[in-house]
Amino acid sequence: MSDVVTSLLHDNHTKIFLLVLDGLGGLPDPRSRQTELETAKTPTLDRWASEGATGLVDPVGRGITPGSGPAHLALFGYDPISENVGRGVLSALGAGLEMTSRDVAARINFATRDENGEIVDRRAGRIASEEGRRVAELLASGVKIDGVELTVRAEKEHRAVVVFRADGLGGDVSDTDPQVTGLPPLEVRPLTDDAGASRMAEVANEFIRQARGILKNEKEANEVLLRGFAGWDPPPSFRERFGLRAAAVAMYPMYRGLATLVGMRVFPEMPSIEAEFDALPEALADADFVYLHVKQTDSAGEDGDFGRKVSILETVDGLLPRVEEAGADLVIVTGDHSTPALMKSHSWHPVPILFRGGTTYRDETESFGETAARRGALGRFPSREIMPQALAAVGRLNRFGA
Amino acid sequence: MSDVVTSLLHDNHTKIFLLVLDGLGGLPDPRSRQTELETAKTPTLDRWASEGATGLVDPVGRGITPGSGPAHLALFGYDPISENVGRGVLSALGAGLEMTSRDVAARINFATRDENGEIVDRRAGRIASEEGRRVAELLASGVKIDGVELTVRAEKEHRAVVVFRADGLGGDVSDTDPQVTGLPPLEVRPLTDDAGASRMAEVANEFIRQARGILKNEKEANEVLLRGFAGWDPPPSFRERFGLRAAAVAMYPMYRGLATLVGMRVFPEMPSIEAEFDALPEALADADFVYLHVKQTDSAGEDGDFGRKVSILETVDGLLPRVEEAGADLVIVTGDHSTPALMKSHSWHPVPILFRGGTTYRDETESFGETAARRGALGRFPSREIMPQALAAVGRLNRFGA
Numbered sequence: 001m002s003d004v005v006t007s008l009l010h011d012n013h014t015k016i017f018l019l020v021l022d023g024l025g026g027l028p029d030p031r032s033r034q035t036e037l038e039t040a041k042t043p044t045l046d047r048w049a050s051e052g053a054t055g056l057v058d059p060v061g062r063g064i065t066p067g068s069g070p071a072h073l074a075l076f077g078y079d080p081i082s083e084n085v086g087r088g089v090l091s092a093l094g095a096g097l098e099m100t101s102r103d104v105a106a107r108i109n110f111a112t113r114d115e116n117g118e119i120v121d122r123r124a125g126r127i128a129s130e131e132g133r134r135v136a137e138l139l140a141s142g143v144k145i146d147g148v149e150l151t152v153r154a155e156k157e158h159r160a161v162v163v164f165r166a167d168g169l170g171g172d173v174s175d176t177d178p179q180v181t182g183l184p185p186l187e188v189r190p191l192t193d194d195a196g197a198s199r200m201a202e203v204a205n206e207f208i209r210q211a212r213g214i215l216k217n218e219k220e221a222n223e224v225l226l227r228g229f230a231g232w233d234p235p236p237s238f239r240e241r242f243g244l245r246a247a248a249v250a251m252y253p254m255y256r257g258l259a260t261l262v263g264m265r266v267f268p269e270m271p272s273i274e275a276e277f278d279a280l281p282e283a284l285a286d287a288d289f290v291y292l293h294v295k296q297t298d299s300a301g302e303d304g305d306f307g308r309k310v311s312i313l314e315t316v317d318g319l320l321p322r323v324e325e326a327g328a329d330l331v332i333v334t335g336d337h338s339t340p341a342l343m344k345s346h347s348w349h350p351v352p353i354l355f356r357g358g359t360t361y362r363d364e365t366e367s368f369g370e371t372a373a374r375r376g377a378l379g380r381f382p383s384r385e386i387m388p389q390a391l392a393a394v395g396r397l398n399r400f401g402a
Numbered sequence: 403m404s405d406v407v408t409s410l411l412h413d414n415h416t417k418i419f420l421l422v423l424d425g426l427g428g429l430p431d432p433r434s435r436q437t438e439l440e441t442a443k444t445p446t447l448d449r450w451a452s453e454g455a456t457g458l459v460d461p462v463g464r465g466i467t468p469g470s471g472p473a474h475l476a477l478f479g480y481d482p483i484s485e486n487v488g489r490g491v492l493s494a495l496g497a498g499l500e501m502t503s504r505d506v507a508a509r510i511n512f513a514t515r516d517e518n519g520e521i522v523d524r525r526a527g528r529i530a531s532e533e534g535r536r537v538a539e540l541l542a543s544g545v546k547i548d549g550v551e552l553t554v555r556a557e558k559e560h561r562a563v564v565v566f567r568a569d570g571l572g573g574d575v576s577d578t579d580p581q582v583t584g585l586p587p588l589e590v591r592p593l594t595d596d597a598g599a600s601r602m603a604e605v606a607n608e609f610i611r612q613a614r615g616i617l618k619n620e621k622e623a624n625e626v627l628l629r630g631f632a633g634w635d636p637p638p639s640f641r642e643r644f645g646l647r648a649a650a651v652a653m654y655p656m657y658r659g660l661a662t663l664v665g666m667r668v669f670p671e672m673p674s675i676e677a678e679f680d681a682l683p684e685a686l687a688d689a690d691f692v693y694l695h696v697k698q699t700d701s702a703g704e705d706g707d708f709g710r711k712v713s714i715l716e717t718v719d720g721l722l723p724r725v726e727e728a729g730a731d732l733v734i735v736t737g738d739h740s741t742p743a744l745m746k747s748h749s750w751h752p753v754p755i756l757f758r759g760g761t762t763y764r765d766e767t768e769s770f771g772e773t774a775a776r777r778g779a780l781g782r783f784p785s786r787e788i789m790p791q792a793l794a795a796v797g798r799l800n801r802f803g804a
Contacts, residue, residue: 401473
């Protein structure tokens, strides 16, 4: 279907603005029976809903709780299953690392092994994040492999990411996690006949050998398990697929990385939500499509803080008049996934979406919220179908067939 | 999926009537906030909606504005992307030409070229339709190719269609339109090793050579650009796929051609909408499935005439008691696509649909319109899924699996 869309493109200089409120979707508070979005006083979002149409999107599929990577790929019009990106690459992007075509990334789990070399804890007792940072830095400074540039970066707790940079590396190699305790870690093996895979396996096994030496006196994190090896293999760019010059305004490395992956121009890190909106006029000036990401809604949801999520939504609503001043032919507001404060985590629930502008059908929805969105003119659909409808609404798609 | 449906068929002598109101779907008038269909007084459609169920269909996919060809194939239960028909064939059908398996059709754009042979206007100044007819007739009577029977028929303005009839022609050849001005036209080249493609390329290039001679003194239309070559390669017939003897009642050549393509019995051209409905008893007498096409709703939408579209809908509604008299076990009313008067063109918006009869779930919908249809029991689904649900509603599909 994305080939059909690409074949119908024509440029008419219209501009699209996509506001992603991370983890937007919520669940109703049992007393008020209203979600975070329904509780928040959001006069501008409500007016936009009444001037446009609302609906609900499923990021990956019904019942699937997505991570930020596939959820954003779907928002950007990619198939989050078939066009998904290797886990190692997502971890590297999330850790703020830039990747090149010479790089292969892998996820590290620090683990504990006994004197027989068998794994006794696959997560090294879930060491604290500071501990994780300390041992990651030991590896970053200690491991030396000829001709290979190495970056090791801690994530949370026992998790870290390693990027191997050298000519001729390939990502088609196996994981080392034995998946159960009581067994020794596996060796990294090439999964294809490709010379890059053989070379990568050698390099990774040497990395593990040296890591064991460096960590041998650690009580908990005395072993590394590597998994999710992946080279930098970006999908067709946003411009190739949708004919749009795109710009991204986002505070967190993961989202800037995802925008880079699809070839968007990425604005520098912003200190606040307000600063993000301040960048809008410049971003819209020389792009056809601007993606602005607000992370704080998700963080409040993850913390189980219903009230803080409400208050962040109200803060964002107060900044929306700047969007109207900046001018865009179509405004879309949605989330990458739901993060109900009641669940303290990402969830599988569909996410409210709002279209305002272009040839969007104006429906009877008078407010922006989960309940109203169920009756909106956009209906319920997979997130990856946002982009074709956005292009259609601004008149960028020719007719299909005579 | 269509193979599964075919495998479950059994004939129970029930009859299905499909009424296609071309371009049915609309957008709300900003003052009344009602669409054309919602504005029209349609007591019979409203009663049918209250006796049956409504919903919304997407002809090709969200965001895709379809032409009549793919939109009708979807209504007839074919995949409008993978089973789509070549552009040349659709143009030939639209021009009222009958095709055989010995034919290859191509679209012609009359164009202007300068003394260096470079294209200066790919549409010959969008010559008037009478001018287009005049030059098309010059070609029809002037070009002679040994062993090839030629038909040239004008469409609108600078567009025409040519059908080459001979043994051993194949449609896999390239277009000649250079897509930009300042370049000479391309040669027709075979795209496969197939002998039919080589022969077709020779014939087409000879056609172009002679056409240049015939048109050399024309000021504007002194060149022909050929594109969309396609042989007559119909999909499995409606009867093979759905076990239904089908008849088509339609006033315009394109729709009669599409019905021919899937093997329907096609009634002769009718002078009016009323005459179309008069043909119903005869059509239903010896067919299991009757398709009746009303073109005027689309034409009014294309003209931006909201009031005329409303009034045609009211005219059609007044004829519907004849459908009840003629008797059919299931009546379906929908459109091939939306043509909102506010847009003066086909659009990407979903189209209302109504099922009445058989085991259709009777929902709470009390009127037939876009807003009510969003809450109807049929929900929202792709047009190509109408046929399986129609067969199911009249009990023509066996159980799948034990």
